[in-house]
Amino acid sequence: MTDLTSTVVDILSSTMLAMQDAAGTAAPAMQEPAAATTTAAPAGQVRELGGDFWMPPAASTLAPATDFAFHAITWLSYVFFFGITFALIYLTVKFRQRGTEVKYDAGAPVHNTPLEVGWTVIPLLLVIAIFFMGFKGFLDLSTPPKDAYEINVTAAQWSWSFKYPNGATSNDLVVPAGQPVKLVMRSNDVLHSLYIPDFRVKKDVVPGRYSYLWFQADEPTGMVPEDQSADTVVGHYLFCTEYCGKDHSNMNRKVFVLNETEFKEWEETQARWLDEVPDEELYSIAGPKLFLRCSNCHSIDGTAGTGPSWGDQTSGSIAGLGTLWERVTSGVSPIDGGTRDDGGSTLADYIGPGKLYETPEDYLRESIYNPGGLLISGYGPNMPHFRGQLSDRAVDALIGMIKNIDQFDAKGRFIGNAPD
Amino acid sequence: MTTLDATSPNPSNAPAPPVDNYLTFTRGFLSWALTLDHKRIGLMYLVAVLGSFLVGGIFALLVRTELLTPGATIPGVDAEVYNQFFTLHGAIMVFLVIIPSIPAALGNFVLPIMLGAKDVAFPRLNLGSFYLWIIGAVLAVLSLAYGGFDTGWTFYTPYSTTTSTGGVIPVVTGVFILGFSSIFTGLNFVVTIHKLRPPGMTWFRMPLLLWALYATALIQVLATPVLGITLLMLIVERVFQIGLFDPAMGGDPVLFQHFFWFYSHPAVYIMILPAMGIISEIISVHAHRHIFGYRFIAFSSVAIAIFSFLVWGHHMFTSGQSPLMNVVFSLITFSVAIPSAIKVFNWMATLYRGSISINTPMLYGLGFIFLFTIGGLTGLHLGTLNTDIHLHDTYFVVAHFHYVMMGSALIAMIGGLHHWWPKMVGRMYNEKWGIIGFALVFIGFNVTFFTQFMLGSHGMPRRYYNYQPEFQIYHVISTIGSYIMAAGFFWTLYYLVQSLFSGAKAPSNPWGGRSLEWQCTSPPPHDNFKTTPSVGDCYDFSVVKWDEEEGGYVVDRSQVDKQRPDH
Known part of the structure; x- marks a missing residue:
């Protein structure tokens, strides 16, 4: 069964890649982790959407699989969409009625079993293949590695709080690069949802229970800016995506990815900073x-x-x-x-x-x-x-x-x- | 059995003698308010639904205008007001417009006539469900007087049980009552189709719209009670502080989502199935061509109705339900794609070797196939597990469900309205104006909602008052599209109303339809049929001929008996 699965996925994958190559648009998000968010730019500047026509920059190790599935389905959709649209236009123009007299065609076929079985079975096989593609990606998304670095997340109307193993707390999510990170999340009031578009991860934060989410980001974003209230183009967005009331749309922060030494230093400072303030x-x-x-x-x-x-x-x-x-x-x-x-x-x-x-x-x-x-x-x-x-x-x-x-x-x- | 008195051609050049029709059968306010005639009830539903559509549409325009810029745009509209705008827009459009639009408004009018019956099985229950709709709508309006509600149309707990807006209980009670209106309509249609078919109207001679309405009615009867119970539980929690959903009182918020979507996913098919039925009628009548693959279309309606009960969990992939359930629900969700695809291919095959009239109803029919294709294909992105994790609760979902619920269900409703307009009011609308209206709506719709796919896939969450400036360009384009679409709808309203006063008199059968409603006068007499009508293959257009004297088509009854065997 697994062999069959991977075969189907592989066939579909190679077809899609071939189609993308043929169109000269090898999905950029999949092959080169976008540089847009990794370079620091002056604060106050409007950042660009980044990524490709459909997807934002891919900045986690899980993103390429999601993007691959997205682009594969999108290409399949293009084929069906353009096929159906051209057929609609062609048939309508070719068989249009001229004048009031109906040219009723008594011999026009009213059913054709092989054709109908065909357009039942072929879509069925295609959606089964798509399902397995999503299934494989989802298994990875929902299986955090055992050695993941754990950060506790508390959501409340309308702020996020991130707490680190050494006791440090932060308003923004600061994570080490190149290491799996697991978020252990809880809510103090209503439903929230933690979403990092560049990482392609999202999970509801539900009051009364813990929920988990994991990712690994390899590319550092640059340091956390000193003045956190300033607009900045550095870092990845972190949104609340479950409607939670008045300031739902302001319940968003940034994710900063630091390399190992920077992160250790930040974590230490962050744990002590309040005590060290005179x-x-x-x-x-x-x-x-x-x-x-x-x-x-x-x-x-x-x-x-x-x-x-x-x-x-x-x-x-x-x-x-x-x-x-x-x-x-x-x-x-x-x-x-x-x-x-x-x-x-x-x-x-x-x-x-x-x-x-x-x-x-x-x-x-x-x-x-x-x-x-x-x-x-x-x-x-x-x-x-x-x-x-x-x-x-x-x-x-x-x-x-x-x-x-x-x-x-x-x-x-x-x-x-x-x-x- | 060829006794269709009602279809006898009128001496149309002479001033027509007063023909019995349902509009003038009796007069006075009470003759409408207490009518048991399914046609009058359908027409009252239509006016009420279109009125709600206007209100819901105004809220949509307010939402789109507010989103022209990040943060505040319209003076006086802050985040709290905006949250009420999108909540009202969603609740009105779902519960007051789309769910009743085709079954209760158009369905009430055409179902008994298409079937060859004089009325629905329970006319009093039918009038009762209309008044339940009115009470539900009044309660929804009343909620505004209690401070409105800002819960989103989904009423997710624990926000909905703790929000300080006071209109939650009135509106939830209203939706509870609207649910009964829907249940009674469904019950009525099921019994009517089972018991009131005239001789010769076998299941497989029924027009496909009736199959679709039958499948819809099954969902209405079986799924809506779950919504009722869920909303009652919500009220119980909010009023009596009994912890059912709020974890602070020992409840489970995810349970609410299960209950809610157990109804609300099938409800999506309450909206789309009758739309598909209308498209089957429009495509075959205006292509003057026997529908292709009748049985596949009929069975796919029933298949969709059954599958619709098994896929609710795909709204909850990120909710924290078990990963195993996510996998199962994703797999079953894809099964719904198949019957939908079958219908699209069958409609396209129906065009082949047809004789296609390119007029307003047909353009809406073709537009439906185009929009439904986009809505359906983007459903694949959302049914797939890992891509849905990224796209869930973003504008991608907003765009997808507008393509299905508005671009498909409502567009079919507007197309059906044009298709049966001559039958309902006895007047023809201006065909050129109709095509202009369609063009505005169709272009405006795509400009509005296609941009939202890009917004969502780039990560813009839904239900956001404020947003990041780099998203603005898409929001501006989308808002411009919504204005074009609004212009199209107002234009359509204008020429339809205008046709009532100065439209040409409609013949019995302006399009060349074969099903029974085209064989009684326009508008139909009070009793629909003076005698039991004769039933043939309702898609056999070989017996339909243009009649210059009538100014419309007539069914050549001498040919009816020689028709081809069923399907």
């Missing part, structure tokens, strides 16, 4: 990096988002009440619902000595680790929890950033002077 510069250096996880829902420039702005919001129930820190310390933000709401009307009813939260910092910390306790009116319980994802030091950095929000620009970049 305390006095914690919020100005660490804040912006951590804020990337928050920026899909919380603005700095006062625009209302899925969550309240960290700046002075210009619309809704908290319009004109000051920055987030001012609203919390003065307690003016109106409350409407939440698991710990017991009928108070503003934050002031809950924050202060002897109240639910001793200090404003306690309230902010609880709102990050375990959100939904008190809901600012006009906002629903949409925030995912960050328990186990952010260390105390990371939360300190974020609270520090909230306290000094006027020292940051709209994209979260530090612009103010370091505090005295």
